[in-house]
Each structure stands twice: as C-alpha cells, then as structure tokens.
Amino acid sequence: MKTTRSSSPQLFKTTQSRKSIELLEDYVEAIDEILNTKGSVKNVDLCKYFGVSNATVSKNIKRLIKAKLVESEKYKNIFLTSHGKKLAEQSNTRHEILFNFLTKLGVPRKIAEIDSEGMEHHISKETLNMMKKFNNAN
Amino acid sequence: MKTTRSSSPQLFKTTQSRKSIELLEDYVEAIDEILNTKGSVKNVDLCKYFGVSNATVSKNIKRLIKAKLVESEKYKNIFLTSHGKKLAEQSNTRHEILFNFLTKLGVPRKIAEIDSEGMEHHISKETLNMMKKFNNAN
DNA sequence: TAATAAGTTTAGCCAAGGCTAAACTTTATG
DNA sequence: CATAAAGTTTAGCCTTGGCTAAACTTATTA
Numbered sequence: 001m002k003t004t005r006s007s008s009p010q011l012f013k014t015t016q017s018r019k020s021i022e023l024l025e026d027y028v029e030a031i032d033e034i035l036n037t038k039g040s041v042k043n044v045d046l047c048k049y050f051g052v053s054n055a056t057v058s059k060n061i062k063r064l065i066k067a068k069l070v071e072s073e074k075y076k077n078i079f080l081t082s083h084g085k086k087l088a089e090q091s092n093t094r095h096e097i098l099f100n101f102l103t104k105l106g107v108p109r110k111i112a113e114i115d116s117e118g119m120e121h122h123i124s125k126e127t128l129n130m131m132k133k134f135n136n137a138n
Numbered sequence: 139m140k141t142t143r144s145s146s147p148q149l150f151k152t153t154q155s156r157k158s159i160e161l162l163e164d165y166v167e168a169i170d171e172i173l174n175t176k177g178s179v180k181n182v183d184l185c186k187y188f189g190v191s192n193a194t195v196s197k198n199i200k201r202l203i204k205a206k207l208v209e210s211e212k213y214k215n216i217f218l219t220s221h222g223k224k225l226a227e228q229s230n231t232r233h234e235i236l237f238n239f240l241t242k243l244g245v246p247r248k249i250a251e252i253d254s255e256g257m258e259h260h261i262s263k264e265t266l267n268m269m270k271k272f273n274n275a276n
Numbered sequence: 277t278a279a280t281a282a283g284t285t286t287a288g289c290c291a292a293g294g295c296t297a298a299a300c301t302t303t304a305t306g
Numbered sequence: 307c308a309t310a311a312a313g314t315t316t317a318g319c320c321t322t323g324g325c326t327a328a329a330c331t332t333a334t335t336a
Binding site: 042043044054055057058059062074075 | 282283284285286287
C-alpha cells in the first residue's frame, strides 16, 4: 500500500469554487498580457487568446466585472481594476517562478510553458518558495 | 513584457474534456487505493474519500462504467476493469514521482500531498521524466 | 454619409458535476 | 423473520463554462 495519498475529503470539497477562481485568474493574466503587448483589450483579443467564442468571453467578462477585477462599458475596452492588477501580478510572479524552475530542471521551454500554465493554480506558497530557492541556487 | 506566456488558444481549447478526464482519473485512483486498504469498494467509501454526496458518487460511477473503467451491478461492489486498473497504475506512478520530487525539494509531506494531488493532472511526460532524474540524483 | 462589415452582447441551448429529497434495496436487529 | 436502519439509486434542481444564432453597436469605405 502506498502512503502518499491523503484520502481526506476536504481536499476535494472546494472543487467547484476553486475552478471558478482559476477562470478569473486566467482572465486577469490574459488581460494583463494583452495590455502589455498591444496596449488595449477587447472581447476579440480574449477570444483569440483562449480560443473560445465571443459569447463565452462576453459572459466571463461579466463575471470578472461582478468580482470587481475588471471594468468595462458595453462595446468598449476592457480594463483591470486595481484589485485585478494586483491579482494579475501575483499570478504572473507565480508563473515566472514556476516556469523558471521547470526550465532550470531541464524541461524544454515549449513544454515548460504548457506545464506551468496547467500547474500554476495548484501550487502552494510553500512549494513555490522551495522552487524559488532552487532557482536562486541553480 | 514577459516572455514565458504562450498566448496560444489551443492550450485552452480542451478545458472541458480535460476536466472530465481528471474526474475519471481521480475516481480510479481512489477506487484502487480503497481496494488496497479495505478490500472492497462501495458508494459510501467514495463519498467519504471525496467528501461528496451519495447521489454524486452514483452519478459519477455511471460515467466510469460508460467509460469502461469500472464494473458494478446495482447496489453492489465497485470494481476496476483491466483498463481502469491500468489507468490507476499510471496515475499512481505519476503521483509517486511527483510526491517524492516535492519532498526531496524540501516541501513538507503534508503540503506535498496536497500539491501533488492538485498538480498531477497537469504534468507532461517530459517534466515527469526530469523529476524522476532529480529523484534518482538526490 | 449611407450602407456594409466587423465586433459585441443577448437569448437560449448543452454537458459536467455538485446538491437534496424520495424511492428502493440490502443488512442488521428485536 | 419482520421491521428498522443503513446504503444506493433516481428525480429534479443549480451553477459553471462552453456553444450558435440573432440582435445590436461601432467602424470602414464607396
């Protein structure tokens, strides 16, 4: 019998709410990046970024607005609130640490990109700190 | 501007289908573990394991049966098919490598457990191989 | 500047994965 | 062994995050 599995219910409890936070984070990160590369963000930019329909983006932007992460008037540009900017920065920092860690570990850039996108929502502060240490030492 | 983000739609395209695969994997892993610890698996065991209702487990077991990962008759014990066993083994191997990697990196066991549960569905073969190498060298 | 093209939102649909309550089956007990 | 308790499934609901089609707004261009 393996000893590394938790069997503890509470690890799974928050699945639903965790997922919807992931979406919000992905969006603020995307908005932040698009702002930095092309200066403004509209529905169509996010469609391309995520490969989803305009309707889906529109719906999700509403969620972001409700969560006070984004500001936007109908048919107009999309902005991050200060709260949204802070979240984007935090996410970016996490992403950078993780990406650098993977490349230092020997993972090819292309794959490190994909893996860090996937993993970034599932890493604790503690693990991230260990990765930072590793990065500094290597 | 940061250079570690992909901006490529296709990384997000399969979100929906990926998520449902995650659920199937989590279930076969749970069933495998429960089998190994108490010898048989029923609805109630999975309720406790995941902290969800009996109705939810019942519904998800149907999905597993449809996916040919599980066999079960109404009100009876739950078994893994050979296909299900194979998937469970693969998942367990991934999980072990990841968990060992995190602990060798210096992450406390308790946290390594949680993080490896979260991350295991998002790690490529390549990254896993690098982790295996690291484990062997440390 | 009027008409067309491009972009955005709304309406209404779907599947996944949660839930509770009620019905049904199996197990345990007086 | 009949009944109560425990376990399982079904029915029906909800939210999230997708989609298409249609309506509406903004931008382009003849």
